[in-house]
Amino acid sequence: xxxxxxxxxxxxxxxxxxxxxxxxxxxxxxxxxxxxxxxxxxxxxxxxxxxxxxxxxxxxxxxxxxxxxxxxxxxxxxxxxxxxxxxxxxxxxxxxxxxxxxxxxxxxxxxxxxxxxxxxxxxxxxxxxxxxxxxxxxxxxxxxxxxxxxxxxxxxxxxxxxxxxxxxxxxxxxxxxxxxxxxxxxxxxxxxxxxxxxxxxxxxxxxxxxxxxxxxxxxxxxxxxxxxxxxxxxxxxxxxxxxxxxxxxxxxxxxxxxxxxxxxxxxxxxxxxxxxxxxxxxxxxxxxxxxxxxxxxxxxxxxxxxxxxxxxxxxxxxxxxxxxxxxxxxxxxxxxxxxxxxxxxxxxxxxxxxxxxxxxxxxxxxxxxxxxx
Numbered sequence: 276x277x278x279x280x281x282x283x284x285x286x287x288x289x290x291x292x293x294x295x296x297x298x299x300x301x302x303x304x305x306x307x308x309x310x311x312x313x314x315x316x317x318x319x320x321x322x323x324x325x326x327x328x329x330x331x332x333x334x335x336x337x338x339x340x341x342x343x344x345x346x347x348x349x350x351x352x353x354x355x356x357x358x359x360x361x362x363x364x365x366x367x368x369x370x371x372x373x374x375x376x377x378x379x380x381x382x383x384x385x386x387x388x389x390x391x392x393x394x395x396x397x398x399x400x401x402x403x404x405x406x407x408x409x410x411x412x413x414x415x416x417x418x419x420x421x422x423x424x425x426x427x428x429x430x431x432x433x434x435x436x437x438x439x440x441x442x443x444x445x446x447x448x449x450x451x452x453x454x455x456x457x458x459x460x461x462x463x464x465x466x467x468x469x470x471x472x473x474x475x476x477x478x479x480x481x482x483x484x485x486x487x488x489x490x491x492x493x494x495x496x497x498x499x500x501x502x503x504x505x506x507x508x509x510x511x512x513x514x515x516x517x518x519x520x521x522x523x524x525x526x527x528x529x530x531x532x533x534x535x536x537x538x539x540x541x542x543x544x545x546x547x548x549x550x551x552x553x554x555x556x557x558x559x560x561x562x563x564x565x566x567x568x569x570x571x572x573x574x575x576x577x578x579x580x581x582x583x584x585x586x587x588x589x590x591x592x593x594x595x596x597x598x599x600x601x602x603x604x605x606x607x608x609x610x611x612x613x614x615x616x617x618x619x620x621x622x623x624x625x626x627x628x629x630x631x632x633x634x635x636x637x638x639x640x641x642x643x644x645x646x647x648x
Contacts, residue, residue: 301642308638314631326398329434337429345424361389365418424617442598447578453517458524466532483522496590505596565643573636576629
């Protein structure tokens with residue numbers, strides 16, 4: 276009797292993969308989105324503990340470093356014998372004999388070695404405990420390292436940009452979270468129930484979408500009392516941005532609910548006696564959660580730009596609060612543009628953050644429906 280060989284047929288990975296696996300596989304093929312993901316993660320790591328990545332105290336003023344230009348880090352020292360290691364040369368302030376303009380020149384006779392994980396100014400970690408360990412530290416307090424130069428008060432622009440990332444990046448997340456809650460609740464109820472409820476809510480959404488966004492932001496931000504503490508200002512600016520950012524998401528959610536409420540799995544859940552709240556949150560929302568995630572990722576840059584614009588115009592967050600918009604207010608005059616172009620470095624941080632988040636959102640949007648690939 277001949278032996279019978281049983282061959283096990285392995286199913287295709289895509290046929291048995293979950294939706295999230297398919298999304299991840301499609302997302303990994305998007306190279307720009309992967310790079311944007313790495314940049315975004317790094318920026319939010321910096322925003323979590325900005326004091327660790329800052330070099331100098333962002334609020335410390337130094338009259339001798341007014342409009343100090345950016346300094347370079349060197350790896351090889353050939354001026355004081357040949358040696359290898361990260362270091363910088365302090366700059367001496369001189370005056371141009373003809374124009375009397377301030378001129379900074381490197382003093383190559385004095386070398387200052389840079390310390391990694393060294394000790395510097397004290398900062399708070401998550402508001403739980405204090406630390407003075409920094410990724411990069413300078414042992415010479417008289418001539419500190421100024422990677423992005425200094426502003427008109429001699430404050431370190433690099434450290435202030437790092438510190439400002441905490442407010443500017445978090446206000447986008449908090450604002451989008453509030454918009455997400457409003458959009459899902461209002462759009463979900465409108466699309467699920469339909470009828471008069473849908474008609475009324477759609478008119479509310481139409482009204483919100485018809486409002487000119489920038490004038491509304493300016494009017495509401497200008498109405499805030501200037502003597503409010505920084506934390507209360509932060510909360511109110513977040514609420515203002517959220518109140519005008521939920522309507523688009525609500526319309527998307529409403530359209531998805533209208534198409535899903537007649538699907539067989541929704542009808543089966545109703546016949547099985549499942550409560551409406553469970554149908555909405557356990558059956559309908561997860562079916563297009565990937566689209567919501569993509570929409571959120573694309574909405575965060577808009578929130579960041581909105582906060583930056585309001586703070587730049589003096590109607591958002593106010594000093595001593597540090598955000599990218601507040602820092603860009605230092606570059607509003609002609610003297611800053613002509614003599615200290617490095618004051619635009621917070622603007623470069625805004626560009627990098629917005630581009631990274633937009634590319635990340637594009638990648639998520641393309642990978643959100645992997646069955647159509």
